[in-house]
Amino acid sequence: xxxxxxxxxxxxxxxxxxxxxxxxxxxxxxxxxxxxxxxxxxxxxxxxxxxxxxxxxxxxxxxxxxxxxxxxxxxxxxxxxxxxxxxxxxxxxxxxxxxxxxxxxxxxxxxxxxxxxxxxxxxxxxxxxxxxxxxxxxxxxxxxxxxxxxxxxxxxxxxxxxxxxxxxxxxxxxxxxxxxxxxxxxxxxxxxxxxxxxxxxxxxxxxxxxxxxxxxxxxxxxxxxxxxxxxxxxxxxxxxxxxxxxxxxxxxxxxxxxxxxxxxxxxxxxxxxxxxxxxxxxxxxxxxxxxxxxxxxxxx
Amino acid sequence: xxxxxxxxxxxxxxxxxxxxxxxxxxxxxxxxxxxxxxxxxxxxxxxxxxxxxxxxxxxxxxxxxxxxxxxxxxxxxxxxxxxxxxxxxxxxxxxxxxxxxxxxxxxxxxxxxxxxxxxxxxxxxxxxxxxxxxxxxxxxxxxxxxxxxxxxxxxxxxxxxxxxxxxxxxxxxxxxxxxxxxxxxxxxxxxxxxxxxxxxxxxxxxxxxxxxxxxxxxxxxxxxxxxxxxxxxxxxxxxxxxxxxxxxxxxxxxxxxxxxxxxxxxxxxxxxxxxxxxxxxxxxxxxxxxxxxxxxxxxxxxxxxxxxxxxxxxxxxxxxxxxx
Numbered sequence: 001x002x003x004x005x006x007x008x009x010x011x012x013x014x015x016x017x018x019x020x021x022x023x024x025x026x027x028x029x030x031x032x033x034x035x036x037x038x039x040x041x042x043x044x045x046x047x048x049x050x051x052x053x054x055x056x057x058x059x060x061x062x063x064x065x066x067x068x069x070x071x072x073x074x075x076x077x078x079x080x081x082x083x084x085x086x087x088x089x090x091x092x093x094x095x096x097x098x099x100x101x102x103x104x105x106x107x108x109x110x111x112x113x114x115x116x117x118x119x120x121x122x123x124x125x126x127x128x129x130x131x132x133x134x135x136x137x138x139x140x141x142x143x144x145x146x147x148x149x150x151x152x153x154x155x156x157x158x159x160x161x162x163x164x165x166x167x168x169x170x171x172x173x174x175x176x177x178x179x180x181x182x183x184x185x186x187x188x189x190x191x192x193x194x195x196x197x198x199x200x201x202x203x204x205x206x207x208x209x210x211x212x213x214x215x216x217x218x219x220x221x222x223x224x225x226x227x228x229x230x231x232x233x234x235x236x237x238x239x240x241x242x243x244x245x246x247x248x249x250x251x252x253x254x255x256x257x258x259x260x261x262x263x264x265x266x267x268x269x270x271x272x273x274x275x276x277x278x279x280x281x282x283x284x285x286x287x288x289x290x291x292x293x294x295x296x297x298x299x300x
Numbered sequence: 301x302x303x304x305x306x307x308x309x310x311x312x313x314x315x316x317x318x319x320x321x322x323x324x325x326x327x328x329x330x331x332x333x334x335x336x337x338x339x340x341x342x343x344x345x346x347x348x349x350x351x352x353x354x355x356x357x358x359x360x361x362x363x364x365x366x367x368x369x370x371x372x373x374x375x376x377x378x379x380x381x382x383x384x385x386x387x388x389x390x391x392x393x394x395x396x397x398x399x400x401x402x403x404x405x406x407x408x409x410x411x412x413x414x415x416x417x418x419x420x421x422x423x424x425x426x427x428x429x430x431x432x433x434x435x436x437x438x439x440x441x442x443x444x445x446x447x448x449x450x451x452x453x454x455x456x457x458x459x460x461x462x463x464x465x466x467x468x469x470x471x472x473x474x475x476x477x478x479x480x481x482x483x484x485x486x487x488x489x490x491x492x493x494x495x496x497x498x499x500x501x502x503x504x505x506x507x508x509x510x511x512x513x514x515x516x517x518x519x520x521x522x523x524x525x526x527x528x529x530x531x532x533x534x535x536x537x538x539x540x541x542x543x544x545x546x547x548x549x550x551x552x553x554x555x556x557x558x559x560x561x562x563x564x565x566x567x568x569x570x571x572x573x574x575x576x577x578x579x580x581x582x583x584x585x586x587x588x589x590x591x592x593x594x595x596x597x598x599x600x601x602x603x604x605x606x607x608x609x610x611x612x613x614x615x616x617x618x619x620x621x622x623x624x
Contacts (some may be wrong), residue, residue, distance in 0.1 A: 003608045140329035153591030155581045156341045232458035240578050262468045281456035
């Protein structure tokens with residue numbers, strides 16, 4: 001990687017202090033816990049994670065095993081939340097489906113933020129043609145609504161869970177790249193980075209010790225803020241049959257399947273609906289609190 | 301003074317011109333991306349079109365002729381230019397499902413989408429402004445807390461969830477309205493309301509923050525000192541100032557009208573272009589999907605440009621190039 005943007009320490013030092021306050025991560029967790037809304041969100045989130053991760057280990061029923069003699073059974077002692085249209089245990093399916101809904105939302109956001117981080121970092125450090133090209137692409141991607149872009153990609157690749165995830169990654173990386181790039185550009189002018197460079201420390205080490213921690217803090221805030229809407233998108237598009245395909249469990253797909261049995265078995269609809277709502281609100285509560293805590297403007 | 305005004309006008313024209321140029325480039329870039337996506341589709345395009353025409357097992361010769369006809373043997377940049385040329389002339393190619401022109405098929409469904417989405421937008425604007433005003437008037441009292449709590453819940457409920465629950469509990473259980481709305485004008489209120497819950501929650505929180513900032517600003521203090529009453533302060537000073545950034549939000553909402561209501565349309569079987577495009581995705585009808593993406597994307601870009609220009613013209617601070 002060649003960094004062609006000229007570096008002038010005198011110019012840079014003349015810049016006003018633009019450094020964001022360095023926030024200690026331990027302190028953030030403590031402050032999040034003291035924030036009452038964030039606490040509700042975190043407790044909810046931990047409970048939901050336990051439900052989808054530990055739940056299947058404790059709960060004995062197989063989510064995929066149909067029992068056609070026992071279809072649409074109401075909640076009872078044998079099947080706690082009853083059975084669905086094929087006689088599969090609803091609670092076990094909710095646990096398995098949650099793993100897919102929540103896991104894929106985290107996976108998409110993880111890939112999106114890493115892609116954005118790499119592209120933004122290279123663009124911000126190297127400048128030149130790569131920077132210009134990447135940022136024009138970012139401009140165009142951000143000028144189109146995410147939903148429309150996601151429909152464009154799923155429409156071309158065809159319905160399917162992996163295709164849906166790919167579509168969501170393609171339609172939402174741009175913001176992360178722009179955020180990283182602008183952070184890198186400001187950080188290059190910062191006192192600590194300039195001092196480190198003047199002390200003869202190479203760019204590689206400066207990036208890891210002075211730039212990346214700050215970028216990551218910002219990206220984590222954005223990821224948490226977007227987590228709720230990502231869960232909603234994945235379950236919403238699966239609900240429409242564009243994501244997870246029928247025999248597999250996923251909250252949105254389960255919601256869609258249960259619609260036709262609503263008059264006999266309304267509980268089938270409520271389970272996924274409540275879990276989707278709780279996941280989104282948990283993510284939103286944490287995200288909003290995190291933004292309040294880490295936003296330098298709000299701290300003043 | 302006179303030369304100053306002249307200078308200002310030139311500046312505004314320059315800004316508008318730059319913004320239009322930028323829009324043109326964005327549209328060009330977007331068209332390139334949309335065009336470049338299509339080859340990702342599995343299978344040979346010539347084969348697909350032949351199969352959609354009813355030729356199940358085309359011969360090598362037929363495929364080759366079709367490829368030549370579609371211009372697939374030409375270099376990529378020529379293919380793009382030809383595709384763009386047809387697009388500009390309004391030729392969005394034909395639907396694989398019934399062979400009719402895509403633009404005609406989408407255009408037929410556009411009025412229904414427009415009716416639903418614009419009603420929902422009006423409801424959203426009405427709800428968010430009134431909720432935000434109540435919140436600001438009763439800041440930190442129980443109406444404020446109640447509305448904040450409710451909008452927090454509303455903002456965390458995806459609109460498809462509200463749609464499904466409303467359809468099942470209100471329509472199926474209580475028997476209000478019909479399950480298959482089929483574009484019946486009397487049935488428009490429920491989907492429009494479902495569509496506006498999530499957005500009015502978000503928007504009212506945004507506007508509330510703006511109003512509170514305006515109420516606490518120095519000009520509000522001056523107005524109060526000069527004897528303005530609370531209501532006058534709210535409507536005459538705070539609202540216009542808070543509305544300016546909010547207009548951008550509304551403008552982007554208008555831009556998102558096509559495409560924004562897609563999921564609710566599918567749930568309520570509203571015959572707009574949203575439910576149509578989801579059927580097209582499942583049927584692998586690429587021309588329809590592409591046509592939808594082009595129309596929805598272009599209208600969004602167009603609207604955001606207009607919003608940008610309007611806010612430049614409305615805001616004296618931006619107009620005079622001052623600092624915000």
